[in-house]
Amino acid sequence: MAARAVVVGGGICGLATAHRLARGGMAVTLLEASDQLGGLGTFFTSRGRTVERFYHCVMPTDTALLELLDEVGLRESVEWRPTSMGMVVDGTRHSFNSALDLLRFTPLGLVDRLRFGVVSLLLRRLGRSRDLDLTRTEDWLRGLYGDRIWEVLLAPMFGAKFGAAFGDVPALYLWQRLGRESNESVRGYPAGGYRSVIDALRASIEAHGGEVRTSAPVARLEAGPDRVVVTLPGGETIEAGHAVSTVPLPSLRAIADAGLAPLLPEVELPYQGVVNALFFLRKPLSGHYWAPVLRSGTDFDGVIEMTPLTGSERYDDRHLVYVMHYTGRESALYLEDSDSIARRWTEQLLSIHSGLAVDDVDEVRVFKAPFVEPVYPLGYLTRRPAVVVPGTRLRLATTAHVYPNVTSWNSSVELSRTVTDALLRDARSSPDQENTAWPAESAR
Ligand SMILES: Cc1cc2nc3c(=O)[nH]c(=O)nc-3n(C[C@H](O)[C@H](O)[C@H](O)COP(=O)(O)OP(=O)(O)OC[C@H]3O[C@@H](n4cnc5c(N)ncnc54)[C@H](O)[C@@H]3O)c2cc1C
Missing domain, CATH: 3.90.660.10 (Polyamine Oxidase; Chain A, domain 2)
Structure with a gap:
């Protein structure tokens, strides 16, 4: 019998994790609370068509995601198109892509338009020489762009993403984001939409002997040095040699039992x-x-x-x-x-x-x-929680762990790869007590 692992959460991180563990020869059970897989990338039906609940797209720099799509035969299914950006300011719509668009961008005076263009071109390079994890976004951008551009344009844009604390988020987050996206991209x-990816991952997990359960919310999670036990609402328990939780940290705290709770990351995000x-x-x-x-x-x-x-x-x-x-x-x-x-x-x-x-x-x-x-705090690179919960067989792979990468399917897949590689190594070196035989990397 193969070593057993439980994966909690059926968003992209949980699906990619279960897929890799199952391909690596583990007996995997994936538990998803809702009646659908996909997490934030999940879907609904309108006029018989499947549509994502939240907008999603793939960027050409999403290497880890594209490799995963390759593994399930979907890489070639990605259709690429040039896209552009607009901007609505004070009720007026502007195109915001070319140098000419910027020169015509009346919400800023002419000098600020030129400054915006020059600084934006140099921004990635300017960030290389600074410790942006310890620099407030507001301090960095106000200094480079000046007060007016910060107030008219940048503060409302960052406020939209991070709420009142937007100025305090480390500038590193923005710097990483600029590496992923630009206006005209x-x-x-x-x-087949994001559903095709979700379905392909499920099929791969099942083809490698894994089990995928929806409407299976984990109600309690216990984790010790040798095993992990999850309890479902009806009282059913599943015991495994390893577990990976992909649920957000507040949801994890809500299901951790009294022994596990004090071991969880202290950082309050x-x-x-x-x-x-x-x-x-x-x-x-x-x-x-x-x-x-x-x-x-x-x-x-x-x-x-x-x-x-x-x-x-x-x-x-x-x-x-x-x-x-x-x-x-x-x-x-x-x-x-x-x-x-x-x-x-x-x-x-x-x-x-x-x-x-x-x-x-x-x-x-x-x-x-x-x-x-x-909402990441300053200096989060050093405060980012560890992936392994100390003294246990539980690993965490959540959006609190992807920083400084931006939260995206690609970042979740990259994180899941790091976590599963280490888990498979560990499982091979210390097989579960009840399972003596570790299957060769059979099912690939
Ligand atoms: C509006 C919006 C737009 C976005 N646009 C893009 C984009 O264009 N491109 C891109 O790559 N990314 C985009 N993202 C980000 C991307 O969706 C997320 O980063 C990614 O889906 C996170 O995946 P995850 O698996 O880590 O978490 P989640 O998707 O949150 O999955 C966690 C899963 O755990 C389940 N769960 C929770 N508690 C339990 C429990 N007790 N037991 C069992 N299961 C549980 C949840 O139901 C959920 O399915 C966007 C997100 C949003 C909201």
Whole structure:
């Protein structure tokens, strides 16, 4: 019998982890609380078509994710397209891609436009010589761009992502992000949508003898030096030689038993959640993949138009637009009823797109997620929790561990690779007591 591992959470990190462990010859059980796999990349159905609840795309630099897609035969399914960026400031829409766009960008005076262009070109290089993990984003950017650009443009953009603490987030986060994205970028999207990736990973886990269970929320987790025991709500227990938890740290604390709780990372991280609405429109919106929305009387602060990237056929010839606001799970907006958000945000979307009428809106859906990413504190590189919970067979692979990489499917896959490589090494060197035989790297 093979060494056994339990993976808690069926988002991309849990799926990639279970896939690698199963391929490495372990007997894997993946437990996902909800009735669907995919976590933040999960989907819903509209007019019989599968659509992501939250906008997702692949970047050409997503090496770890692309390698994983290769392993499940989906790399070639990613369709790449050039995409562009817009910007809505004080209710006016701007294109924000070329030097000419910048020269025409009236929210900034001419000198600031030039300064913005020059500093943005040099920003990645300027960051190399500084300890950006210990530098506040505000201090770094205000110093380079000046007060006016910070206040008019950058502060509202970062506030949108990280809330009130935006200026305090380490500048390293932004620097990493700039390495992944730029205004005019080639972006990718799997031909079968993100669901095809989720389904392929599930199929691979099962083909390698693993078990994938949905509607299986772990209610209690015990971990010691030799084994891990998870308990499901009906009282069923599963014992294993190893476990990997991919659930956000607050959710892990809620299920840890009295022995495990004191061993968990001490760092208290606030998490941003998200409120996000999807609009299926009868006509295109702007043609830009994404546009920050600043000071324009909307509660949302960004618009993502998927159809320039994905085409409209997959949405039954409609155009899909996401709008979003990142916020804490206890905020008034997060707690507000979804129908009332849908109504208000529809009016707000129309107010910044004069060519759009209410009859152009075919369907609106609102989805929320409580844990999107931690708001990282200064100096987090040294405070980042360890992957192995000391003295136990439990490993953690969560969005609190991907820093300084940006939270993305790619970062989760990269993290899962590090964690599974170490776990497989450990399991080979100290097989479970009940399982004497370690299978050769058989099932690859
Ligand atoms: C609006 C938005 C846009 C994004 N855009 C992109 C993008 O364009 N490209 C990109 O690569 N990434 C994007 N991301 C980020 C990406 O979705 C995440 O970084 C990634 O999905 C995190 O995966 P994960 O597996 O670590 O966590 P999650 O996806 O959060 O998965 C954790 C899983 O654990 C489960 N769980 C929780 N508690 C329990 C329990 N007790 N028992 C069992 N299961 C449990 C949850 O149900 C969930 O399925 C976006 C995210 C959001 C919200």
